[in-house]
Amino acid sequence: xxIFASEEIKYALENMPDFLPPDTDRNQTEALKIVLxxxxxxxxxxxxxxxxxxxxxxxxxxxxxTWLKKDDYIPESIxxxxxxxxxxxxxxxxxxxxxxxQLAGMDRGGVAIFTRGVKSLPYDTQIENLExxxxxxxxxxxxxxxxxxxxxxxPLNRFIGTLMKLLTRVTTEIFxxxxxxxxxxxxxxxxxxxxxxxxxxxxxxxLVNKPTTExxxxxxxxxxxxxxxxxxVTVKPLYYSFHDAIFLECKx
Numbered sequence: 001x002x003i004f005a006s007e008e009i010k011y012a013l014e015n016m017p018d019f020l021p022p023d024t025d026r027n028q029t030e031a032l033k034i035v036l037x038x039x040x041x042x043x044x045x046x047x048x049x050x051x052x053x054x055x056x057x058x059x060x061x062x063x064x065x066t067w068l069k070k071d072d073y074i075p076e077s078i079x080x081x082x083x084x085x086x087x088x089x090x091x092x093x094x095x096x097x098x099x100x101x102q103l104a105g106m107d108r109g110g111v112a113i114f115t116r117g118v119k120s121l122p123y124d125t126q127i128e129n130l131e132x133x134x135x136x137x138x139x140x141x142x143x144x145x146x147x148x149x150x151x152x153x154x155p156l157n158r159f160i161g162t163l164m165k166l167l168t169r170v171t172t173e174i175f176x177x178x179x180x181x182x183x184x185x186x187x188x189x190x191x192x193x194x195x196x197x198x199x200x201x202x203x204x205x206x207l208v209n210k211p212t213t214e215x216x217x218x219x220x221x222x223x224x225x226x227x228x229x230x231x232x233v234t235v236k237p238l239y240y241s242f243h244d245a246i247f248l249e250c251k252x
Contacts, residue, residue: 148182
């Protein structure tokens with residue numbers, strides 16, 4: 001028996017882009033390598049992360065929706081010899097407000113930052129009712145980095161009010177380049193939102209301009225300020241997630 005394939009399928013296969021990311025090495029110091037991903041369960045996807053060059057070869061790995069609890073143990077094997085900065089959801093909210101009480105009692109959410117091969121310190125602005133962590137990277141380049149997750153039930157107007165407090169602090173206290181990234185549950189491919197207007201009015205530029213989810217929305221955003229040369233951003237598909245990963249390279 002013979003097997004036939006249409007010319008269209010043959011052409012599509014020959015021109016299909018590589019699924020796997022190029023093999024990068026975080027020990028090569030021409031760029032600071034940062035990856036962002038809404039992992040939808042850090043411990044659930046432990047093996048996926050351990051076996052992905054995208055994460056193991058990055059200097060900084062930022063995760064949203066870690067689903068971690070306050071007392072959860074984070075195995076070192078996820079990213080060996082990493083410094084870990086984690087904010088579980090139930091530690092982010094401290095208010096008698098009904099919305100924030102509801103969020104504090106919900107599962108999932110949370111953020112974490114892993115750093116390897118760089119010198120970093122925690123940067124705590126003490127902003128309440130915000131799922132975020134901040135760090136100051138001191139070597140090989142000086143960069144302030146913040147990872148944020150906005151739950152869909154967090155009203156956007158109230159989230160912007162909280163976020164404004166963070167932006168006011170960092171733009172007045174930090175004089176090095178700033179990266180603020182995360183899942184904001186605000187589609188950057190639709191009309192310009194009040195969220196993006198807030199960042200723009202504070203001197204930030206949003207770098208992701210293509211879909212980052214299987215549904216075709218762009219929810220995983222990267223805002224930068226103070227770079228002489230903008231970081232290069234690439235959207236990387238992952239086989240196990242609804243969200244793509246965002247890979248940044250900041251020249252040293």
